[in-house]
Amino acid sequence: MSRAFVNEDNAAxxxxxxxxxxxxxxxxxxxxxxxxxxxxxxxxxxxxxxxQSALGEQADPQRxxxxxxxxxxxxxxxxxxxxxxPATSTHKVQIGSWVTYADEQGNERRVQLVGEDQAxxxxxxxxxxxxxxxxxxxxxxxxxxxxxxxxxxxxxEVIRIEAA
Numbered sequence: 484m485s486r487a488f489v490n491e492d493n494a495a496x497x498x499x500x501x502x503x504x505x506x507x508x509x510x511x512x513x514x515x516x517x518x519x520x521x522x523x524x525x526x527x528x529x530x531x532x533x534x535q536s537a538l539g540e541q542a543d544p545q546r547x548x549x550x551x552x553x554x555x556x557x558x559x560x561x562x563x564x565x566x567x568x569p570a571t572s573t574h575k576v577q578i579g580s581w582v583t584y585a586d587e588q589g590n591e592r593r594v595q596l597v598g599e600d601q602a603x604x605x606x607x608x609x610x611x612x613x614x615x616x617x618x619x620x621x622x623x624x625x626x627x628x629x630x631x632x633x634x635x636x637x638x639x640e641v642i643r644i645e646a647a
Contacts, residue, residue: 517601
């Protein structure tokens with residue numbers, strides 16, 4: 484058998500493998516809720532993997548590979564999680580704080596700084612290491628901070644800080 488056939492077989496096998504999920508190089512700070520969500524996600528993926536594996540030869544190999552990849556990712560995230568204590572300050576923004584800020588036009592928005600895996604911008608849950616999160620983290624009540632956005636920098640004012 485020529486070497487070309489072996490390489491094609493290997494290439495076909497590798498094509499079935501899902502692309503690994505990239506793990507952030509940032510510290511994995513999580514709120515207590517974020518830790519609970521990671522634990523729930525691992526449990527859910529383990530249950531799905533067990534159910535798929537129980538199908539034996541009827542199991543979908545691509546689905547199994549996807550579940551194994553996701554399990555590797557979430558288990559790593561769970562192991563590296565650094566739980567931050569609940570935010571208690573109403574004067575200084577911390578991970579877990581709810582922050583209301585106003586932009587230069589007076590538009591107000593309320594967000595919570597959370598860990599990377601917990602972030603859902605549409606729900607106001609902002610990754611602490613995102614540009615907005617970095618601008619707000621450590622800010623104090625009534626501070627004006629510069630939010631460095633891809634669409635252009637914007638000055639925002641912290642008008643309310645709520646403990647978690």
